[in-house]
Amino acid sequence: MLPFGTDANEKHLDDILSYIDEHQDEFVQNLKEWMAVPSDSSDPELRSEVTRMMNITAERIKTLGGNVEIVDMGFEKLYDGRSIPFPPAILAELEKDPAKATVCFYGHVDVQPASKEDGWKTDPYNMTEINGNLYGRGATDNKGPVLAWIHALETHKSLKQDIPVNLKFIIEGVEEIGSPGLADLIAGHLQFFSDVDYIVISDNVWLSKKPALTYGTRGNAYFFVEVESGQKDLHSGTFGGIIHEAMRDLVYILANLVDSSGHIVIPGIYDDVAPLTEEENKLYENIEFDLEEHKNSSGVDTFLYKTKEEILQHLWRQPSLTIHGIEGAFSGTGTKTVIPSKVIGKFSIRQVPNMRIPEVEKQVTKHIEDVFARLHSPNKLKVYLTIGAVPWVANIDDLQYKAAKNAVTKVFGVIPDMIRDGSTIPLAKTFHDLTQKSVMMLPIGGADDGEHSQNEKISRSNYIQGTKLFASYFHELSKLHKDLIDAKQLKN
Numbered sequence: 001m002l003p004f005g006t007d008a009n010e011k012h013l014d015d016i017l018s019y020i021d022e023h024q025d026e027f028v029q030n031l032k033e034w035m036a037v038p039s040d041s042s043d044p045e046l047r048s049e050v051t052r053m054m055n056i057t058a059e060r061i062k063t064l065g066g067n068v069e070i071v072d073m074g075f076e077k078l079y080d081g082r083s084i085p086f087p088p089a090i091l092a093e094l095e096k097d098p099a100k101a102t103v104c105f106y107g108h109v110d111v112q113p114a115s116k117e118d119g120w121k122t123d124p125y126n127m128t129e130i131n132g133n134l135y136g137r138g139a140t141d142n143k144g145p146v147l148a149w150i151h152a153l154e155t156h157k158s159l160k161q162d163i164p165v166n167l168k169f170i171i172e173g174v175e176e177i178g179s180p181g182l183a184d185l186i187a188g189h190l191q192f193f194s195d196v197d198y199i200v201i202s203d204n205v206w207l208s209k210k211p212a213l214t215y216g217t218r219g220n221a222y223f224f225v226e227v228e229s230g231q232k233d234l235h236s237g238t239f240g241g242i243i244h245e246a247m248r249d250l251v252y253i254l255a256n257l258v259d260s261s262g263h264i265v266i267p268g269i270y271d272d273v274a275p276l277t278e279e280e281n282k283l284y285e286n287i288e289f290d291l292e293e294h295k296n297s298s299g300v301d302t303f304l305y306k307t308k309e310e311i312l313q314h315l316w317r318q319p320s321l322t323i324h325g326i327e328g329a330f331s332g333t334g335t336k337t338v339i340p341s342k343v344i345g346k347f348s349i350r351q352v353p354n355m356r357i358p359e360v361e362k363q364v365t366k367h368i369e370d371v372f373a374r375l376h377s378p379n380k381l382k383v384y385l386t387i388g389a390v391p392w393v394a395n396i397d398d399l400q401y402k403a404a405k406n407a408v409t410k411v412f413g414v415i416p417d418m419i420r421d422g423s424t425i426p427l428a429k430t431f432h433d434l435t436q437k438s439v440m441m442l443p444i445g446g447a448d449d450g451e452h453s454q455n456e457k458i459s460r461s462n463y464i465q466g467t468k469l470f471a472s473y474f475h476e477l478s479k480l481h482k483d484l485i486d487a488k489q490l491k492n
């Protein structure tokens, strides 16, 4: 093998990057096949599709030559009392050379719900390319990036080139429902992580047209609030006006969580939020972020805040409360004159440092009970936390951030922005806390990809350049890691 940093090694990488360009249609076709699987983890009826997607992923890693363990994750107890199997998780490894750095890639192949009726322009499960964009559910979140990582490795194999790092994979199928059971899986497989040097996640998007490295995410505390008036739905002509309606109680509760300025009105909720330091405050000035473009891509005319700094701080370092929906309420077209008997309001609070989920749970429960008490309603109230994902902020001085910066500069010709993300990777902090390894997010999705939205996409360019980015990252990391080991040996 040639030492890294030589011209021959540069030539190897250039061959890899050219191969990726030349095979892009094949890579796009592979993504189309993955996106045809409706692996929506939130729909119990589609659970077998998530399992099928996990098996497809496992086969692909096996074909690469990886050692794959398919881990049974047991059963999920649904809130309606049913039990359904969780999809299995994948633990895999490829290459085991003690002289090389070991990188563990984490990703998920489950997706958010999607249906044409929600307003998609194309069939969400039939990937469609329009003007250089690959539309469909999972394009950017997270099938595209997972496949791009695999393609970067397959390219090395196809060209019979040495992969400069050892690889491990942890791939799951329940990220979109908060990664239940995954923290226990990690805790029970610490041996798997013992020789891992770096953990990489590519499950978010850039903030602008400029590539970015992500060193922090918000967490999420997801709540269900259930109000029940009786055993069955009733006619609003026969019973309207004489009973305490569950829906009225719930709407009142939901209306008393957050005010029109976005301020969460739950007492104590901001108490633990980390104060803004002078040093952090300065960071926001230099980040590329086009407010108007962000508005355009969201389809919303007016944001709650006016400046870039306010917007970024409210996305990255302030909690936010979103009301997502009401289960059991009439939501179809038409004019059904029903009084729903049991309704479940769903809302979540994005968590930031130094909020603590048990404290948030207490504050939310007490607040909802107090608000409900004002109604003097005889209805039954239940409040419960269904997802408790904590925020994560990493040390950007870790070596892999430097390797990723070099790789971005090589592939995109610009130095990446260092950003945080308002969304949640439930396992990011868990990885760090349980393994004590460096964690980094290396996004390849564009700011306008529309994760979780209708018409989710990834651009062909980001998908293919992203594949090149991963290949370059292996090479840059290998060089820097080797220098680090050499320096350590010299010291001893």
Ligand SMILES: C[C@H](N)C(=O)N[C@@H](Cc1c[nH]cn1)C(=O)O
Binding pocket: 141, 142, 175, 176, 177, 178, 203, 204, 220, 222, 387, 389, 423, 424, 425, 426, 451
């Ligand atoms: C960032 C990632 N692609 C993602 O979409 N994560 C989800 C995870 C989650 C949080 N609560 C429930 N699921 C998200 O941020 O919504």
Ligand SMILES: [Zn+2]
Binding pocket: 108, 141, 142, 175, 203
């Ligand atoms: Zn995701």
Ligand SMILES: [Zn+2]
Binding pocket: 112, 141, 176, 451, 452
């Ligand atoms: Zn997602």
